[in-house]
Amino acid sequence: MGDMFRRYGKSATFIICLITAFWLLMLVILPNVTLLESSFRPLLPVTEIGGPNDQYTFANYLKVFNGSIDTTLMGIPVHIPVHVLTFTLTLFYSVVVTLLCFVLAYPLSYFMAKIISPKSLPTMFLLLFVPLWVSEVLRAFAWWIILALKGPLSSLLVWLHLIDQPIRWISGYNGVLIGLVYTYVLFMIFPVYNAMSSLDSNQIEAAEDLGSPWWRTHLRIVLPHCKPGIASGAVMVFMLSAGSLLVPTILGSTTSQWFTQTIQQWMFDALDWNTAAAYAFLLLLMCTLFVSLVMRLFRVKLADIAK
Amino acid sequence: MSAGIDLENVCCDFGSFRAVDNANVSIEPGEFFSFLGPSGCGKTTILRMISGFIEPTHGQIRIGGMDMRGQRPNQRPTALIFQNLALFPLMSIWENISFGLEVRGVDKKTRRAKAQALLDMVDLPDAADKMVSQLSGGQKQRVAIARALAVEPKVMLLDEPLSALDLKLRQHMRAELRTIQKRTGVTFIYITHDQGEALAMSDRVGVMSQGRIQQVANPRDIYNNPVNGFVAAFVGENNIFTGSVANPSGGMAGFDTAFGRLNARLGEQAKGDNIKLYVRPEHTILTETAGSENTIPVTVSEVSFEGAFIAVHAKTENGQTLVAEVRNDGSATVPSIGAKRFASFNAAHASILPDASKGA
């Protein structure tokens, strides 16, 4: 603080602190505190708010366990509450999306960091950035066109005589998976590329010189070096996937349900904001736990993730 | 035009560390004054206190007789030249130079004219519209000086501004700085750890160590009459003898050492423990026959040719190495290694001094 007084004077320091405080208090902390508080309140008619029935309750959270259905999870038949199922599947498929993104991004990052000539790198970046700047809804829409029953993909495969008749690609969580991977893979590429480009190429050459086969070089030299970048990419992709609402709605099938969609139904169909708050808080909790898990697993700090 | 500076009992603490301890010095208007000392001796802290970036913990700083307490850097009649020059990279050269005028609300035409006049003075007449990144190290140096002069400061403070330049350019810039100082008549306070720089440019030098000003004197006195061992050692080479003082009288004294009694001038602060006898290598002579006083038998162990002079290293009987420097003017005879000689020195050129004045 003393440093700021000396550098910018009292009034500027005051304004800077005020603006930052407005951000953190009014836009971050208080809304989330309110969210938490609301999630414990019952849904009441306006006249009863603040009345004797307006007591804190866990009821909103317990709604997760209402309405069980019979289904199969990975071949095992289970009897499970429908919202718990949605929550579990959202978590599961977000992890799958994260893994797929990593598998797709790793070779490309390596190519960009270590193989491509520095002269063509800016062009490469430009090509990668263009899809990033096309909005999410349009990217999902593009795949909606491609995956349509009589769309280009089916037509192409029929024309190539690989299939006899058009395939319904958007079934189950397929469409959602394809859309999420396409939309968020770039959030894995950039951090992994950043981490990889800071690796001294001599280390790779030294390993190869010592007789290490290429897969071992990656496993023992490149991969460990990229850990912070991978952690950062994994967190970003997971958060965006689990929190996505557009892609699961546009590319979802009749049998796919994403947890954000459930939240939205509480909010706008049931008009029960308090339950929506409780569900939103569950989503936040899932994401926080995932971030802590990744940080623990990769031994990185929060500051390393945000790059 | 220029102002004197008085430091009165100035102390500066950083936490429990005392960076400057009870500094007292009066710098005359128009003087070129250097603070000389190793890194961490407190000289930069003194400079930052004068410029106003740090307030002294105790004591008073006066510029032109005015107490500076509470005056911020932008209110003081000082201009600081930074070690890395701190030229503004996003402004052109003339905007850099006239920045001090711009913030005082001087109109653009006047500023431009003043910047051009200063550029002429520092010998860069064509640089006005260039950017900082177009200039070489020496040119940046001159722009920094011009920028500082533009605000017509009463005192210029220079924080080792030459340290980034290479040797030849540094020597050239020394002379140039000195010329500019004489021409403008502004008081210069110069910070350096390079004793050659300080001795060559300054009217007076303040030698510092461990937060204390050890000695303030003109360069000649600093070199010839150091008040303590630190000053003697920091500004030049020495042959040093340990021993104890015997019958001091009239500024002279005997000094009992392993080589018998040596005679030398007795330093004013030479009291208590840690007292040694210092004599410069150029005042140490080697002869084939023993002289009457201050004579020590030695064996030549190494001869190193340094260009302008030749350094002869010789070992005493108890293994101490003494160095004698012989001017390379063609008249000197250089002994061969292994030769037996007698090292001697004139008592008037040797001093009995304490180690250094320590912080409280």
Add this chain to the structure above:
Amino acid sequence: MYKFRQTLARVYAYTFILYLLIPLGIMGAAAFNDNKTPSIVPWKGFTWRWFDALWADDTMWHAFQNTIFVAIAASALAVLVGTSAAILINSISGKLRTTLYGLMISTLLIPGAVIGISTMIMWTKIGNGIHSDFILFKPGLHLSVLGQVSYIAAMVMLLVLARLQSFDEGLEEAALDLGASHNQVMRRILLPHLYPAIGAGAAVAFFQSIENYNVTQFTRGGANTLTVYVFSKVRSGITPTINALALMLMIVTLALAVVYEIKRRSRARVEAAREAEARRAAALEEAF
């Protein structure tokens, strides 16, 4: 073997680029297909009619206007907040810094739906609490702006902070020493240094705001933004007008990206020429 692996990586990279670009190409091409459903198969001939239809679509234009307003407001606020926060973070240290920094970063990790719902609930609750009908406390695009700023500001903060860390504090001291006031130091020294990062931050904020759906969806009340409009079109009766819109948005984006890249390269050339001149001057200095 090594060469083979390199070729493989190259082939993979080009395939990947195709994977990224082909869907966009198909989407753009469908804008010219004279077919009521947006697709490239079956191709029923070239037409401009979907562009005409887009031009005549008032709802779209209204949504477009809203989007631009929201984006301008959100990026202005995010730049103000993000820059202030970066300066604050840069001048503090220790535990306070770690805590504040962590808090700021964490906003990037909160799902958009959570931000949307929490913003909406808090402001309407404040409105109910003080019995105010003031517009701020009702759902609407202004709440979308506030919700968006809560995380976009963190992005701006990161960009500006990175730039601040390359800033030489000596420049501030030099300016102060030359007699500048604190405001002048801010205006003439610090902010000019930060402008590239602030500009980049504003651009990022603008794009983020335009494409934001989650926060907007939960806070917008009844108002439409372009993203919400496109979304509703995709879900309900869809015609290739959306493709026409998508194509135009992509062209604008691409044009901006290319202009930016050209500017960057010419700046790099100017800087290289300056450094060459400095080297020549230094060589001359050596000579005397």
